[in-house]
Amino acid sequence: MITKYFSAYPDKLYEYIQASYICYMLQMNGFEAVLAGGCVRDMLNNVKFNDIDIATNATPNQVCHSLSIFETKKVGRAFGVVLVRAGGYEYEIATFRKDIGKSDGRHPANVEFCSMEEDAKRRDFTINAVFYDPVNKKHYDFVNGIADIKSHTLRFVGNAKERLEEDYLRALRYVRFRCKGYFVCKDELDIVNNSLSIVKEKISEERIILELKKIFAIGSFSSVYEFIFENGFTYFFPIFFPDVEALKGVEQHHFYHPEGDAYVHTILVWNHLNMKNRSFLCQIAGLFHDTGKAYCSKMENGRIISHGHEKESTKIVKEWMREYKFSNDDIEYVVGIVSNHMKFHQAGMSDATLRKLMDKPFFDDLIYHIEADIACGSNNFDVFNEYKERIEKLKEKQLPDKLFTGKDLIQLGMKPSEKFGTIIKEMFDAQLNGEFNSKEEAIQYFKSNVSKMNKKVLHKI
Structure with missing residues (x-):
């Protein structure tokens, strides 16, 4: 497995070798030491891992003593975590632990160091509960995780309700893995759906946004089905994006939007940006760009019109981003995209306005957004292509000095x-x-x- 894996991802080999050496040093000092979590799952899936976590029965003090040749720092004393810098890489080394006492939905009342098997059984999903010993080339699987990894099945370790009550953010993690295409059982899906409302009550806005960023970084077309069809996460948008949910049933002019109502169009735009690996902020703009249509669309002379919806959408996304504690710079960035997206659907924008937009930090993402908006709607790029030609010509000319001051x-x-x-x-x-x-x-x-x-x-x- 290892030889095949690193022939596909040679840039990860030295990071793995260094982690293996850390495990070897801990084992030479009489401790168990294994790779844990996502890196093991990704290697079994032949997917490039992001980083390597290590688990051990050594206490934090014993880890620091055994690895004294490296820079070590205790970063999670309550949970027994040590940060180790070795060979230009950073590794989190966690002592095997189990949660003790009633949780508040975010943290356990207490933790206790334990065996490898007990540690596996307190983890979120079976696919994340497999350990690998790189020294002896051996997997440890106490929860049938390897079979679930190979069958691409998402399953909680033990009782789904109990795992969620320990940390309700796991409901969003479940959404993320489902959007990656993992198969799920209906009973657990229903429990997750019913738990999503509690996520907003129990989990901080910052942690929610971090998990949403991971969902938005997936780049998988399977996500579109989860949010358009009723067999997916029916409570996700009502809870986290209520203004997007409000677009359901908001009809659009069929000539410009043959794809369906404003909700379907929005999900298609978001998925288009997601598949193209556009930035998180660009995708947020994609979700909110038409939210104003829910409040300003009307029938006029037999046609559905939504004049000025971008202004209403701008107010909506600004309020949502403030609620989730985005920085002012991030808010200004997304507002720039949302408030200007209609300008490229109509001819007649002056060179002055176009130049000013080109100087904005959000301009590239604005262009990506327009491409998605058109591709998921009328698919008529005539006006936009004219603007792209003008943009290329303007790029060749430097902005002149002001003649009037x-x-x-x-x-x-x-x-x-x-x-x-x-x-x-x-x-x-x-x-x-x-x-x-x-x-x-x-x-x-x-x-x-x-x-x-x-x-x-x-x-x-």
Whole structure:
């Protein structure tokens, strides 16, 4: 197994060799030491692992003593975890443990060090409860995990309800593995569905978002079926994305959206971005870009219209991201995509507006989003392709220096104020649109267009 695996993933070989040496050193000091969790599962699945975790019956103090040639740090004293840096890699080494006492849905009341078998039986899923000894090349499987890995079956260790009550975040982990294509049994699926509402009550927003990021990073088409058809996770969107759920039954103009209602379109857009491995924030924008349609769609002259839905969608996604404690920068990034996505569906955007968008940090993801939006709707790329040609031409031209500045306003008799920024912005837009090409022409243009500009801004001139 090992030779075949590392012929497929040679970049992971030295990380594995270093982990094997750590296990060897612990074993030479009289302890059990094995690889644990996801890395064992991924190697059996012939999937590239992210990192390697090690489990042992050595206590944290004994781990540090046995591995004194390496840099060690106790990072989870309550749970017996030591961080080891060796050979340029980091490994978490955890002492075998079992949970003691009633859980609050996030943490056990207490933990107790235990045997390898007892440690396996407190883990979440059977596929994550298999150990591998890289020194003696031996698997330890106390829960039939290897069979479940080979059959791609997702199953809780022991009683599903008890495992969820220990840590309700496991319900989201279950969603993640199901979206990867693992088979599930209906009884456990029903228990998970019923537990999703408790996740929001018991688990912090930060932990929920970390798990959602992993779900959104899967890149598997199987996820689309879980959220469109009724045999999947029927409570996932109502609980975590209620504004997306509200799009169910919101009809759209068939000419532009032959695929179905706004909910189906949204899930298809999200899945398109997911399959293309777009960023988490880009996928969030994909989920929320049409949420405003649930509140502003109407029938007019026999046609379904949703004018201004992007403005409503912007308010909705901003509120949702604040609830889940995203940073201001992340909120601004997603809002930029959502608020601007309709501009590329209609011809007529000025070069000035296009240039300004091109300078935004979210611009590349905005383009990815538009491609997904069109591909999952009308599939008519004519207008968008024209914009792409213009974008390429504009990339060849550097943004010019401003021909009209605050100094010019002062020389024209204005006193410095917060209004300067708005005026200079309007003048720069005019410059980018080719209205003038020199300082003299800029001043003349300003004088000639004072009456056409925003009177509220210019009332003191």
